[in-house]
Structure formats: C-alpha cells, structure tokens
Amino acid sequence: xxxxxEDPQALSIQEGENATMNCSYxxxxxxxxxxxxxxxxxxxHLILIRSNEREKHSGRLRVTLDTSKKSSSLLITASRAADxxxxxxxxxxxxxxxxxxxxxxxxxxxxx
Amino acid sequence: GAVVxxxxxxxxxxSGTSVKIECRSLDFQATTMFWYRQFPKQxxxxxxxxxxxxxxTYEQGVEKDKFLxxxxxxxxxxxxxxxxxxxDSSFYICSARVGLAGGITSYNEQFFGPGTRxxxx
Numbered sequence: 001x002x003x004x005x006e007d008p009q010a011l012s013i014q015e016g017e018n019a020t021m022n023c024s025y026x027x028x029x030x031x032x033x034x035x036x037x038x039x040x041x042x043x044x045h046l047i048l049i050r051s052n053e054r055e056k057h058s059g060r061l062r063v064t065l066d067t068s069k070k071s072s073s074l075l076i077t078a079s080r081a082a083d084x085x086x087x088x089x090x091x092x093x094x095x096x097x098x099x100x101x102x103x104x105x106x107x108x109x110x111x112x
Numbered sequence: 113g114a115v116v117x118x119x120x121x122x123x124x125x126x127s128g129t130s131v132k133i134e135c136r137s138l139d140f141q142a143t144t145m146f147w148y149r150q151f152p153k154q155x156x157x158x159x160x161x162x163x164x165x166x167x168x169t170y171e172q173g174v175e176k177d178k179f180l181x182x183x184x185x186x187x188x189x190x191x192x193x194x195x196x197x198x199x200d201s202s203f204y205i206c207s208a209r210v211g212l213a214g215g216i217t218s219y220n221e222q223f224f225g226p227g228t229r230x231x232x233x
Contacts, residue, residue: 040203042227102157
C-alpha cells in the first residue's frame with residue numbers, strides 16, 4: 001500500500017519559475033527520499049533526508065522534512081524544460097519491511 | 113553509485129505464456145531485492161521482497177504462484193510472470209538493497225534497475 005499522498009498531482013509552470021511538491025506520510029520513518037522518473041523510464045534518485053534532518057540542499061533542489069507533521073517538500077528552483085518528469089517521495093519506515101513506500105507522485109510540466 | 117541492471121528492458125508476449133525478468137546488482141552484493149510494479153500514470157507498488165537463499169515475501173493481493181521469484185545468488189533475482197494475461201501488462205522495477213556489511217552505505221539505500229516494460233497481447 002502507498003505510504004502517503006503527494007500534492008499537487010500535476011503541476012505546470014514556466015521555465016525559470018520554482019516548483020514545489022509536497023509529500024505526506026503516515027508512519028515513523030528512518031529517512032525520506034525523492035526520486036524523479038521520466039515518462040516510461042526508470043527512477044533517478046535525487047536526494048535523501050534523514051529523520052533527524054530538517055532541510056537539505058543539492059544544487060537546485062531543496063528538501064524539507066517535518067516529522068511532527070509527517071510531511072516533506074521538494075523545491076526545484078529556476079526550473080528548466082528538462083525538469084519535466086514525475087517526482088515521487090519514498091519513505092523508509094522504522095518498522096516492518098525495508099522496502100521503500102512510494103507516494104502517489106507529482107507530474108511536473110515545465111513549459112519552455 | 114551502485115548499478116542494478118534489468119533484462120529484458122521490454123518484452124511483448126502472447127497471453128498464456130510465461131516471462132522471466134532478471135535483476136542483477138553489478139558491482140555489489142544485494143542481500144535483499146525488491147520487486148515493484150507500476151501501472152501507467154500510477155506510483156510504484158511493492159509486489160514482493162526477495163532475500164537471497166530464502167523464500168520471497170509477497171505483499172497482500174500479489175499471487176505468489178503467478179509471480180515466481182527466485183533469488184539464487186547475492187547478485188541475481190528473477191521474477192517470472194506465469195501464464196501472463198493482458199492485465200499483467202505493466203512496468204516492473206526491481207531494486208537492490210545492500211546489507212550493512214556491504215560497506216557502501218550505512219542506511220537503507222536502495223538502487224533501482226531501469227525497469228522492464230511487459231506487454232501481454
């Protein structure tokens with residue numbers, strides 16, 4: 001079953017704008033990871049944030065984590081047409097299986 | 113980073129036939145591999161957990177007799193879709209998790225294969 005939801009389900013912006021995606025989850029986690037998937041392709045690991053971290057940066061990506069609200073956000077700054085893809089959050093839960101549990105995903109369209 | 117391969121990358125088969133998909137960790141040993149399925153415009157759903165040398169653990173609703181998983185070595189897991197039907201058409205993705213003794217990471221990092229697109233006619 002899916003751990004949580006992402007919003008928005010779809011997002012369309014112009015090149016140069018920032019894109020923010022949110023992820024909510026249900027159970028305690030060890031870490032939360034963000035992945036990108038181009039249409040019909042495999043997953044690309046973007047960034048991992050541990051449960052004791054609140055914010056992390058990687059290039060144009062900024063991830064926040066609020067464990068009290070069980071939520072995370074991914075911010076892509078100065079977006080490019082090449083950022084067009086689906087973005088998924090995935091949680092590594094404290095208990096139970098060690099598989100990642102994926103959110104529902106956000107489809108981002110960046111218009112040139 | 114560690115590399116996971118899948119073969120084939122795509123396959124088209126007739127209804128009723130069986131299809132085998134391989135997942136290999138190329139430069140590390142994977143104590144655990146996971147198989148996910150992704151239908152169009154949906155997220156990844158875990159099908160089963162494959163541990164080397166033991167039986168796979170299937171998620172609720174996944175038929176173990178239909179989706180046969182074999183994890184014969186620390187670098188190879190196979191998923192066989194038996195008697196495939198059109199509703200089995202999907203994108204199948206594996207991931208490999210290195211054990212703590214593997215030395216690559218200290219957390220539950222998983223490395224994903226590129227996926228296999230199965231189309232059943």
